[in-house]
Amino acid sequence: MPVNSFDDYELTWKPDKQELKTPMYRSLAMLMEADIKSGKLIANTKLPPQRELADYLDLNHSTITKAYKLCELKGVIHAIVGSGTFVSPNANSSSSIVNQSDTAIADMGMVLPFFNHNKSVKDIVNEVIKKPLSEKLLEYSNPLGSLSQRIAGAKWVSQFGIDCHANNTIITAGAQNALAIILLSLFAPGDKIITDPYTYPNFIALANMLHIQLIAVKHDEQGMLPNELDTICSLENIQGIFLMTSCNNPTTIPLSNHRIRELCFVIKKHQLLVIEDDVFAFMKKNKVTPVCSLLPEQTIYVSGLSKSICAGIRVAYMCFPQKYLSRLEQGCYNVNIKASSLNVEVVTEIIQSGLAQKLIQEKYEMAITRNCLYAKYFPSVHCEPESYYQWLQLPEGYSGKFFEDLMESKNINVYGAERFSVGDSAKSNAIRIATCSPATEASLELGLTAIKKAIKEEIPLSTP
Known part of the structure; x- marks a missing residue:
């Protein structure tokens, strides 16, 4: 027992000493993670200083350091230089984006990209299946995709300002699959990646799983x-x-072209590997200059087709510098061997036939109409017209998670800011509203009416 016992000291977290087992650091990390996931340690709680916790548990300081580091790698805690270590804002929130309910009055949580266009995709599926030797599409084949399929991929990304050869293109089973392959192939546990304060939640989840x-x-x-x-x-x-x-x-923030050039200067200076997920590039009439076009030797560009063509056909194109070919190819093979040849051939036919541009235009027009409705209900806030979703700030002191739960009780789905938060630099008083997701405009208006009413009438009367 240390000379200065901390048995009676007020610590913000006191793990049960009797539950610790060897190796102590791993056991302590598991206890911390369990208390965070159970809600015993809530978001933004400041954890005990490592030396105080070491004294309380009668353990070496290095053991506590290793335990904290392990939890930090899992994304459940974060350190602020000069301030201490805190429970991450999204540690108790789901970072997985999945459907919440099939019976919601208005589902504006998950981004559902206008499924009424799937009839046109179905017709192409039937045409592909009727082609001679189409049964070959059900066999194993080149894990990167055939040459003609990769040429179609290079053609697809060229409309966004990407000059990529078929030999520098890999076809994956969707954008999220591409991100998993990149992280597994080119990064290691303990590596650090920069993001925006709010970012794609499934990327957060992937990084946490891989201890990045x-x-x-x-x-x-x-x-x-x-x-x-x-x-x-x-x-x-x-x-x-x-x-x-x-x-x-x-x-919904698009990087300005001036800002992209400024960022590229810093990225080049520090030799960072860029993961550029440009899944919504098709929605911009005035195209944003991709980082990949300015730093082609430092950038892996991912263009998923789930939002632009069809969500159920999981296909994405990954363009990369030649130096990463062998590692990405091996990663692709190890993760899932290859994307479905049938799905890839369907997408290739959609691109080559010109149907892809028709689908993009129709979805673009529908998104504009939906966002005009949103602007009608919230005229005093920013509305991004060329987007499938909107970012709505809530009154100060009311968290996104609180509002998400409040609306779920009314059978309306939205996603709170905590699902998207990285570290502590983002406020939590916001929600994402997927304006594209309700089946009809009438359903969208029902949801928007309920959200506006809740903000006006119920938030001030409720406890955050």
């Missing part, structure tokens, strides 16, 4: 701040950066 640490950099209305990025890269050993160039998920 995400570090948020502040942003403004033009996107991530270059000076902040430069400062963090000078202080930390950063390996990569994750950007959603055309439309950040969930804030």
Whole structure:
């Protein structure tokens, strides 16, 4: 027992000493994670200083350090230099984006990209199946996709300003699959990747599973701040950066072309590997300059087709520098051998036939109409017309998770800010509203009416 016993000391977290087993650091990390997941340790709780916890548990300081580091790698806690270590804002929130209810009055949680266009895709599926030797599409084949399929992929990304050869293109089973392959192939546990304060929740979940640490950099209305990025890269050993160039998920912020050039200067200076997820590039009439076009030797560009063509046909194109070919090819094979040849051939036919551009135009027009409705209900807030979703700030002091639960009790789905938060640099008083997801415009208006009413009448009367 240490000379100065901490048995009666007021610590914000007192793990049960009797539950600790060897190796002590791993056991302690498991106890911490369990208390966080159960809600015993709530978001933003400041954890005990490592030396105080070491004294309380009668353990070496290095044991506590290793336990904290393990939980930090899992994304459930984060450290702030000079302030301490805190429970992460999204530690108790689901970071998985899945359907909440099939019976919701208005489902505006998950982004559901206008399923009424699937009839046109079904017709192409039937045409592909009727072709001679179509049964070959049900066999194993080149894990990267056939040459003609990769040529179609290169053609697809060229409309977004990407000059990519078929030999530098891999076809994956959707954008999320591409992100998993990139992280598994090119990063290691303990690596650090820069993101926006709010970012794609499934990327957060992937990084946590692989023990890759995400570090948020502040942003403004033009996107991530270059000076902040430069400062963090000078202080930390950063390996990569994750950007959603055309439309950040969930804030809808598109990077301005000027800001992209500023960021590229910093990225090149610190030799960061860029993961550019540009799934919403098709929604922009005035195309955003992709980072990949400016730093082709440092960027892996991902273009998923679930939002633009068909959600159920899981296909994405990944364009990359030649130096990463063998590692990405091996990663692709190890994760899922290959994307479905049938799905890829269907998408190839959709692109080559010109149907892809027709689908894009129709979905674009529908999104504009939906967002005009949103603007009618919330005229005093920013509305991004070229988006499948909107980012709505709530009154100060009322969390996104609170409002998400409140609306769920009314059988309406939205997603709170905590699902998208990285570290502590983002406020939690916001929700993402997927305007594309309700089956009809009438259903969208029902949902928007309920949200507006709840903000006006129920939030001030409720406990955050």
